[in-house]
Amino acid sequence: MNTPHRYVSGAIDLGEVKARAEAREQASQPAAPGDGPAPFFTVTPQNFESDVVHRSLEVPVVVLVGTPRSPESEQLREDLRQFAEGAGLSYLVGYVDADVTPEVAQAFGVQVLPTVIALGGGQPVTQFEGGQPAEALRTWLDALVTQVGPQLSGLQPAPEEAPEDPRLEQALTALNTGDFAAAIAVYDEILAGDPGNREISQARDTARLLQRLDPAARTEDPVEAADAAPGDVEKQFTAADAEVVAGAPEHAFDRLIALMTTLAGDEKMRVRDRLVELFALFDAADPRVAAARTKMASTLF
Secondary structure, rough: OOOOOEOOOOOOHHHHHHHHHHHHHHOOOOOOOOOOOEEEEEEOOOOOHHHHHHHOOOEEEEEEEOOOOHHHHHHHHHHHHHHHOOOOOOOOOEEEEOHHHHHHHOOOOOOOOEEEEEEOOOOOEEEEEEEOHHHHHHHHHOOOHHHHHOOOOOOOOOOOOOOHHHHHHHHHHHHHHOOOOOOOHHHHHHHHHHOOOHHHHHHHHHHHHHHHHHHOOOOHHHHHHHHHOOOOOOHHHHHHHHHHOOOOOHHHHHHHHHHHOOHHHHHHHHHOOOOHHHHHHOOOHHHHHHHHHHHHHHHHH
């Protein structure tokens, strides 16, 4: 076995500059969306956390820190690549070219090239320096999988994004043309098959609000009209809708809560129901909704 290269950052022949630039560019290319973990990959500053540290919480990650100037590095790189591609993702192998990304090599604190480090659970668990015969390397990898692998969580499949329902585009077109009834019908159709879909329910309720408000047909300012007639429940409802659309739901909530204090019986409950309907347009954790619910409860009880 030849003596391993001592690692000295920056000791690179000028004739390698072009190759280094090309290698760096290739290493920085992002993976295609939806791609799973590669059994053998190049470690870069950009993917160090996600593909080395975080992946080692799931399966052992073997990192080879080497250099093309070392025949032992190149042989280890080829052997590790072949073994990883046949291992069924029971472990992953990352390659650090110490000439191209010396900062990554330094992060591992290596002094000798090549050095092979195995990580599990986010921490180094074993390592060796210099070359190894293929059979000895295979035995080392098998022991790593047997002893460290069971302590980890295993690779988690990437969640698949469900394709967008084409009916949503139909509903959006209807909204943009002011055909609120058509949009509501589309949302109701979707909810019939997926009644627990909160986003669609909120979209449907928003379309209902817009249908009630019908901004294009308005000839007066609904807020001014409501302020001029504080006892008119319908005008207060319309003003509250307008304030929600204008991005001031807290004003809408306060308006209807104040209205509740002047009413009793069924009329008071009708205002409460409208408030609850407006609350549903927002996330339950929205502080404006939480504050308004408290005020409404005080008014009721």
